[in-house]
Amino acid sequence: MKIIVCIKQICHTYARTGQNPESRYLNPEDAIYRINPYDEAALELALRFRDQTGPVDIILLTLGPLIAESELRRCLAAGADQLCRIVLSGIATENDPLLQPDPWTKADSLARAVTELGGGLVLCGKESLDRGSGQVGALLAHLLKMPCVSAITDLSAGTAADHIRVQRSAGRGVREVIRCPLPAVLSADMGADLRLPVFARRQWALSQPIQNLTSPVIKRPAQVVTARLSPPRPRPKIVPVPDSRLPAYDRVSQLLAGSKMEKKGELLTGSPESQVDGIINYLKANGFLESHND
Amino acid sequence: MKSLLTAVDVLLVFLALMVMSLGLAREWSYWWSKKESRSAGNWAGLPAYILQQREILRKPAVGIAHLCVFWGVVLPMLVIIAAQFGFVLPVGPAHTLHLLQDIFGLFMLLGTLYLLRRRLGLSSGQGPQRTVLLMGILLIILITGFLAEGARLEILYPGEFSWFSPVGWVFAQALPASPLFMQGMIRLHFLAVCVLIAITPFSFLRHAVAAPLNVFFRKQGPRAALRELSLETGDIGAKSVRNLSWKQLLDAEACVACGRCEENCPASISGKLLSPRKVMQQIYSQAKTFGGAQTESFGQSGPPLLADAISPEEFWACTSCMACVAQCPVCAEPLDKIIDLRRYQVMGEGQLPVEARGMIRDLDIYGDVQGKGAAHREDWAMHRAVPVLGPEAAETDILLWVGCAGSYHPRNQQTSRAMVKILLTAGVRFAILGKAERCCGDPARRLGDEALFQRLAQQNIEQFNRYSAHTVVTLCPHCLNTLKNEYPALGCQLTVVHATEYVMGLLDAGRLQLKYPLAKKLAVHDACYLGRYNGVYKAPRQLCQNVPGLMLSELTRSRESSFCCGGGGGRMWLHEHGGRNINVVRAEEIAENHVEIIGTSCPYCLVMLDDGVKSLELEKTPVVSDIIDIVADALG
Incomplete structure (x- = not known):
């Protein structure tokens, strides 16, 4: 049997937005390219399944430009056998590698690749950390005409050869065990941490070729369309409160200029003596206290 | 003295030496065959090491006993060897030497008995029982030696007190003036010495050759350096x-x-x-x-x-x-x-303890131990006059290396800001690497992920080279050790100093005035990576002494024998299984020493000791504070 694990490369960012509209207000150095952690969990479940049942081929399937190649190879090193990539044609990813088709198109490309590779079990994350539509798994099952279990937390061999046992959380601490016929599409919830690849496997994974599958984007009539996209807002500029002692004209022009003058505030630390001295110095410096230098 | 040896004796000595050298060659063939071509040894310090035995004397009783046994073996051995080559002294000095030999023999007897008693008194878990056999042979040599000497005195000077051989004289009182007895004892003495020589490679005595050799080949670079791995070769x-x-x-x-x-x-x-x-x-x-x-x-x-x-x-x-x-x-x-x-x-094997996996993964992806991402690395300095190294801040005196703790941990962020305050007060031109800084790699290296360490180190070295950094001041002793002692192997030579040393230099140069007093009793907790690894003991103490009113005291275990906080070596991220928590053991010691403030200079120690002293639930919990914070507060 072949297990196909769909893994998505995402641009994850912990950063706050920057100032440059070119980069959609994301500073490029703040972006972290990694594999969607839900997909990593799916891979770990596949690896555990193999540990339990014996030799099966685990094929990694990814879509679009290689934005996180080292992380893809890390997944390969963790125990997968082969890494395939669907090259999207018909979508201009050359200018912006982060451009993504809609979930329907993605599921369509993946479904054709799964048929081509002959997968008996398809695993993916229940959603991605960047778009989070949560649709690809279900749409994939629909296109492949396979049963689908979403947000699974455990996977093991069933009593019969053509069945598997799947565990998922049913809310309020209840776990449900589902008997699912093969072939099937399963989407995984977070929980299983991807194992640490050993060094020799890492070296091996670096030398492995990435097999390209070409997939023309077929425009299926979509029932839902994106009406509008709003880019993130730029980081707000700090415009300090204008100095109230200035005349109105100056204050307005200060506001319009987005003055760099920052409001100063300092927290005094240290011993009580030093704090008192600090307060007195401040009051003197700002003319609230007159200094008596007799 | 005429030669004591017959042809048979020469043969025996030769045989014993043969057995010893062949035995050593066989026992050592394995490591010797792996030895790289001409690994340089170091003669400096070796004679002093062998003759003075300062390292062993750190435990006085055992050390003195060991010294007695050592000199008790070496001195007579030298005398006998010299005698074989017809080396003759006038009667006066010869008698003095004789007296010396006699006294050394007595000391050796006492030393051997002490060590033997100690060994027999210990349970097998506490020490090697195999030394007992050796001690037995040494005792036989000693006693037969004294018996032979006694018999000789009785034959040569019957009834007289021989001032040059008091111990022998005591033995002589109870012995017959029989040449046969004397000869027998000499034979036995000689035979035991031969046995001792012959069994050297196979017994505990091996250390008499191996230990000086190990000292000769001791590491020349930084202390306790790890083995450099060449990952490419597997x-x-x-x-x-x-x-x-x-x-x-x-x-x-x-x-x-x-x-x-x-x-x-x-x-x-x-x-x-x-x-x-x-x-x-x-x-x-x-x-x-x-x-x-x-x-x-x-x-x-x-x-x-x-x-x-x-x-x-x-x-x-x-x-x-x-x-x-x-x-x-x-x-x-x-x-x-x-x-x-x-x-x-x-x-x-891919078997990292599960608690540390998240941290290593964060290091892998985000380049810091907290997984907050490089984008947030300079958040602690937001809206503050902290220049970031770049084209604008090219001319700087120092590069301030903040480290993960100083960048992300709220408690250590205070220390970073305190350091900035000190540097600004002293008028030092400094800059930080900002978002370009990554973890130095110490947690990854100590937890065994050398590949990750090398990757992080290369990223940092690239930044150092890009801005041609020359002097780096670190806030964390672990960063200090990595940058100073481990980056050179990866091709990055920097002058790295710890913040305490640097600030002490500023104080000495009169660029800082500490004016606000702090009337508290403080003890310095020596961080392992600052003290033992890098030998910085003086600067933290001097800094504290410069704060007016601060009373400096010492903990029971300090300096070279300081006790770890339990956070190094990646243990910061691991659970403690079995036994007690190390930080609590240290905290109890702190409590016994009745100090009000513990001054430390390591972010790990800060966290571990703070947790430790709080868990004791004392009436008055000592405050754990970074020394840089204390100095910055005294600046006013």
Whole structure:
């Protein structure tokens, strides 16, 4: 049997937005390219399944430009056998590698690749950390005409050869065990941490070729369309409160200029003596206290 | 004195020497065959090491006994060898030498008896019982020597008091003036000496040759440096004893299992399974059993794993505090072997303790131990006059290396800001790397992920080269040790100083005035990576003395024998299984010393000790504070 694990490369960012509209207000150095952690969990479940049942081929399937190649190879090193990539044609990813088709198109490309590779079990994350539509798994099952279990937390061999046992959380601490016929599409919830690849496997994974599958984007009539996209807002500029002692004209022009003058505030630390001295110095410096230098 | 030796005796001595040298050659063939071409030894300090034995004298009673036995063997040996070559002294000096020999003999007798009694009194777990046989032979040599001397005195000077041989004279009182008895004793004495020489390679006495050799070949670079791995060649740590370097094997050869490492190991003291002595002894016995064997003889599974003899629970308990290395009287280092075991466990087996996996993954993806991302690395400096190294801030005196703790941990962010305040007050032109800084790699390296360490280090070195940084000031002793001692092997030479040293320099130069008093009793907790690793003991103490009103006291264990906080070696991220928590052991010591403030200079110590003292629930909890914070507060 072949297990196909769909893994998505995402641009994850912990950063706050920057100032440059070119980069959609994301500073490029703040972006972290990694594999969607839900997909990593799916891979770990596949690896555990193999540990339990014996030799099966685990094929990694990814879509679009290689934005996180080292992380893809890390997944390969963790125990997968082969890494395939669907090259999207018909979508201009050359200018912006982060451009993504809609979930329907993605599921369509993946479904054709799964048929081509002959997968008996398809695993993916229940959603991605960047778009989070949560649709690809279900749409994939629909296109492949396979049963689908979403947000699974455990996977093991069933009593019969053509069945598997799947565990998922049913809310309020209840776990449900589902008997699912093969072939099937399963989407995984977070929980299983991807194992640490050993060094020799890492070296091996670096030398492995990435097999390209070409997939023309077929425009299926979509029932839902994106009406509008709003880019993130730029980081707000700090415009300090204008100095109230200035005349109105100056204050307005200060506001319009987005003055760099920052409001100063300092927290005094240290011993009580030093704090008192600090307060007195401040009051003197700002003319609230007159200094008596007799 | 005329020559005492007959042809048979010469043959016996020759035989004994033959057995010794052949035995040594056989026992040492394994590590000797691995030895790199002409590894440079160091003569400096070796004579003093052998003659003075300062390292052994750190434990006075045992040290003095050892010194007595050593000189008791060496002096008569020299005299006898000299006598064989017809070296004759006038009667006066000869008698003085005789007296000296006699006294040394007595001291040696006392020393041997003391050591033997001590050995018999200990349980087998605490020390090598195999020394007992050797002690027995030494006793035979001594007693037969004195008996022969007594008989000789009785024959030559019957009834007289021989001032040059008082001990012999005492023996003479009870002995017959029989030449036969004397001859018998001399034969027995001589035979025992021959046996002693012959069994050197196979007995505890091996250390008499191996220990000076190990000192001769001791590491020349930074203290307790880890073995450099060449990952490309598949060298990923110690799977079996055959992956260890010749120096590591020589270390094990020289180890006498005296147990000083164990007595000072925070893991052993707090009741963990780890014993550095056991690590050394297991490596020794595996090297003896499997080292020289043919690779084919192990079959499919290869030579036995080191981890079979030293369990993961043991080697993950190490805090890499270096106490074992600092205390070892023969310059053996259990620490680098423990790290090598971890390396194989992580890179060869993928078996990192589960608690640390998240942290290593964060390091991998985000480049910091907290997983907050490089984008947030300079958040602590937001809206403050902290220049970031770049084209604008090209001309700087120092590069301030903030480190992960100083960048992200709220408590240590305060210390970073305090440091900035000090630097601004002193008018130092400084800059930080800002978002370009990554973790120095120390947690990854100590947890065995050498590949990750090298990647992080390369990223940082690139930044240093890009801005041609020359002087780096670090806030964290772990960063200090990595940048100063471990980056040079990766091709990055920097002047690295710790913040306490640098600030002390500013104070000495009169660029800072500490005016606000702090009338408290403070003790300095020496961080392992600052003290033992880098020998910085003075600067933190001097800084505290410069704060008006601060009363400096010392903890029971301080400086070279300071006790670890339990956070080093990646243990910051691991749970403590078994025994007590190391930080609580240290906290109790702090409580016993009745100090109000603990001054430390390491972010790990800060967290660990703070947790420790709070968990004691004392009436008055000591405050754990970074010394940089204390200095900045005194600036006003």
